Amino acid sequence: MNILVVESYPNSPLGNVGQALAEVGAKIDTIAAHGGEPLPETPDDHDALIMLGGPQSALDDDDYPFLPALCRLTRAFGDSGRAVLGICLGSQIIARAYNGENVLNRPIEFGYLPVSPLPEAADDPVLSGLTAPTPAFHWHKDTVRLPAGAIRLAESAMTPNQAWKIGAKVYAVQFHFEASRAVVADWSSKSAEYVRDLVPDWEARMPAELETNGAVADVLGLELARRWVKVVGA
Known part of the structure; x- marks a missing residue:
């Protein structure tokens, strides 16, 4: 199993997804697109594409000129029947690639907050792992309006489109299910300084959050990651 990971920003670890891939012995090729490393022209050498998060918007072509090419590559993976996973910014790139709408600069959603499954998740190979409202880590302002044909799978109080998919193997997830407690x-x-400006009490309550909600989120994150890895090989 050969996986292409595209980093749009530094310090974007695979976390729970990396653990699930290691369990099956997957080969991972990581491209630091934010550092100028070139993207492949085609998906031919890989079974799946993973796109991780970052603070920029999915429309920020001036500062991140690789974004149009990444959108084209995303669409090529999906159109070829290969698996795609976009997390946070990655999910917003999927929306752009499939002609959805990127909605910028909404109020921030940050911390361990519940994500709820929608009825369509019950039979989904990945999101059926989310069976009830469950805390997951969030850190985003932007969101999306879904492309035509997308299926909503999960929501939160602030964000209707927390998880959705296109076809059988293209998954977009806004919340950071990859972010283990160590990553958070x-x-x-x-x-720390940036977070303090956003959520002044986060530093004080983070240890308790990690011990309680973080532990639950880790179980969910690894379950979803393992289910997605199975989809890659299906």
């Missing part, structure tokens, strides 16, 4: 702690530490 690292992000919070490295961006």
Whole structure:
């Protein structure tokens, strides 16, 4: 199993998804697109594409000129029947690639907040792992209006389109199910001043959040990751 991972921003670890891929011995090729590493022209050498998060918008072509090419590559993976997983910014890139609408600069959704499954998730190979409202880590402002033909799978109080898919193998997930407690702690530490401006009490309550909601979110995240890995090989 050969997986292409495209990083749109530094410090975007695979977390729970990386653990699930390691369990099946997947080969991972990582491209730091934010650093100027070129994207492949076609999906031919890979079974799946993963796109991770970042603070930019999916429309920020001036500062991140690789975005149009990444949209084309995303569409090529999906149109060829290969699996695609977009998380946070990655989900917004999927929306752009499939002619959905990117909605920018909404109020921030941050921290461990519940995500709820929609009826369509019950029979889905991946999102059926979300069986009830469950805390997951969020850190985003932008969201999307869905492309034609997309199927909504999960929502939160602030964001109707928390998880959705196109066809059988293209999955877009707004919440950070990949972000294990170790990843959340690292992000919070490295961006402490920025987070303090957004959520002044986060530093004080983070240890308790990690111990409680973070533990539950890790179980969910690994379950969804393992289910997505199975879809890659289906």
